Amino acid sequence: MQEKLDKETFKRKTVSFYRYVIVESPFELRNKLFAAWNELDCLGRIYVAKEGINAQMNVPEHYWEKFVDCIQNNEYLKDIPLKIAVEDDGKSFLKLQVKVRNKIVADGLNDDEFDVTNVGKHLDAREWNRAMDQGALVVDMRNHYESEVGKFEGAITPQAEKFADELPEVLEILKGKEEEKVLLYCTGGVRCEKTSAFLKHHGFKDVNQLYGGIIDYKRQVDQIQEENRFKGVNFVFDNRLGERISNDVISHCHQCGKPCDTHVNCSNVRCNLLFIQCEECASSYEGTCSDACKEYVMASPERKQELDNIHQYRPVKRYFKSRC
Known part of the structure; x- marks a missing residue:
């Protein structure tokens, strides 16, 4: 899918929207939205629940008017505020996912x-x-x-x-x-x-x-x-991982402490830890979060099997908590 996006000759517009509204049949709405947006070559992650809809997606610019018409012609989405991304390379999402969930945002509340x-x-x-x-x-x-x-x-x-x-x-x-x-x-x-x-x-x-x-x-x-x-930076839950709102850098590289606000996922796919890494550390650590993960990505297949068995690369948490 990444290869397809790289070959596209048109631009995409990243947009997000939500609405709390009672949806009578979430699965019916899900199927209707998927069919309409798939036809327009939209990509994104959309959650539908009985309590409403929450969407982050990108839309081909040449289909934007048709997309807006689709929104306006839907009883649940008509006049919903559309928030356009601040920074956008058109590659925020790689596929279209419309899922039915219990809630549009997991909150643990009754x-x-x-x-x-x-x-x-x-x-x-x-x-x-x-x-x-x-x-x-x-x-x-x-x-x-x-x-x-x-x-x-x-x-x-x-x-x-x-x-x-x-x-x-x-x-x-x-x-x-x-x-x-x-x-x-x-x-x-x-x-x-x-x-x-x-x-x-x-x-x-x-x-x-x-x-x-x-x-x-x-x-x-x-x-x-x-x-x-x-x-x-405004953190976003798509492939961009962030969009710059001001030039201020208020955080630090989790490995060397240098001012930095670039979130990455550890290049060791078995780890995938989300953390902040500067360019120098990305080069030094091969895009990984630790010496253990660097060893893993550089290891031979036989050594990787050994590391798999002892789980040396696995992080304690999904997200790194800064000590800087």
Whole structure:
């Protein structure tokens, strides 16, 4: 599939969108969307559930109008906000996957216990900046490896590795601050939507969320010439792994400590650890995360079999936690 993308003579546009809406038949919607988007040669990862849809995908530019028509003609997607990628090489996804899931974002919550539609107020970029100036609590609703490379200045950044663990962590961090103004942000807005309803259910009075997430914030500040308060890179869950929002580099190479914000996966496919690596270390370690993994990728087939047997290359966690 990568070879096919490399040979394409047209450009693709990476887009993301979500909506919490009651879907009567997720499998029926899934099949309908796959058929329509496959015909338009779209690629991406789309989750459909009874609670809604969450999509990240790329669309051939020459089919963009047909794609928008498809969105507008669907009862669940009509007028849904589309967030266009900030940086895009057209190779964000290699295949089209439309999957039915229990939830569009795994959150570990029993949604029957609270009103998931009672969400916070959506703030545009200008309103968001003003609220920051007034001392509101800013909370990053992304995972630790996302906030490590980019965040709003002064934001609370939980150390959870998945959203389901982050919700109780944030609730504990904000305990006693139920009367204060809270600002939530994430990549495109979908995690904040659920978090805002969760916090309001737990007694928080003034819950707000960044409209369109970091992706749309960048578009807005550029359009209205507002100050960009986000520093660094916006981590994205596709082959790009990140898009630059500002020139600030706020993180470090996990191997040498040099300023760097480039996420990679260990080139040892049996490891695949996600970590930050500078160009020099990528060359020195052959794109791997450790001496053990370097040995593995450089080893003979016989030696690889030995290493397979002792599991020497396996990481303790899927994501590296920086000590820098």
